[in-house]
Amino acid sequence: MLRRLVPAPLLSLALLGLWLLLNRSLSAGHFVLGTVLALAIPLLTAGLRPLPVRIRKPGAVLRLALTVVADTVQSNLAVARLLLTPGRRRYPAGFVHIPLEVRDPNALAVLAMIVCITPGTAWAEISLDRSMLLLHVLELDDAAAIAASVKQRYEAPLMEIFE
Numbered sequence: 001m002l003r004r005l006v007p008a009p010l011l012s013l014a015l016l017g018l019w020l021l022l023n024r025s026l027s028a029g030h031f032v033l034g035t036v037l038a039l040a041i042p043l044l045t046a047g048l049r050p051l052p053v054r055i056r057k058p059g060a061v062l063r064l065a066l067t068v069v070a071d072t073v074q075s076n077l078a079v080a081r082l083l084l085t086p087g088r089r090r091y092p093a094g095f096v097h098i099p100l101e102v103r104d105p106n107a108l109a110v111l112a113m114i115v116c117i118t119p120g121t122a123w124a125e126i127s128l129d130r131s132m133l134l135l136h137v138l139e140l141d142d143a144a145a146i147a148a149s150v151k152q153r154y155e156a157p158l159m160e161i162f163e
Contacts (some may be wrong), residue, residue, distance in 0.1 A: 005039070007046055012038040053106050057160050064157040071153065072118050079119040079138065094140035095124060098133040098147040102155050107162035114154050 006012055019034035020026060055061060082089060102108060108130060115123045120138035127133075137146055 006042070008042040008049070011042050015041055050109065051105055053162070055161055056163070060157050060160045064154070064161065067153055067157070068114050068118070075119045075121070082120075082139065089139065091139045091141040093136065093138050094143070096135045096137055096140065096143045096146050098135055098150050100126075100131055100133055100155065101151075102159050102163065103130060104158075104162040107158040110162075111154055111158055115150070 016031075016034045016038040019037060020030060023030050023034075100108075102111065108126070111133075112123045115121050115135060122136040123133065124136045125134040133150075135146070135150065140146070
């Protein structure tokens, strides 16, 4: 019964805390109004929340995070080089089609975040059946190598973690 009234207790606590912080007040009125909002918002938005996440191999999460950090630093340096010396651009920008094996919606969401936080790449489109990703690359030299890299460095660990 309590779970039906408070479907996301951590979200409710966070909303109440945020309400009180934004109003910079611990008055009874703000506390009551914040509590009402903290209970109502999760109930009203329950259908918008993603599926529950089940992480199968927590060690793979750390390896993936380290890979993403290293790739992000390397990509930042490459993009800075392009911005500071635009005449030394080696390859034009382009699109890469990457066939996907991962199907878990949470894994696809994480893949989208990884691709978007890595400078020089952007998630352009995913097919309706979620089997093909269209990736924009700032400097495209070998589309097959980029597709293989994304599959090996990101998709394989995500499948290990989520599927």
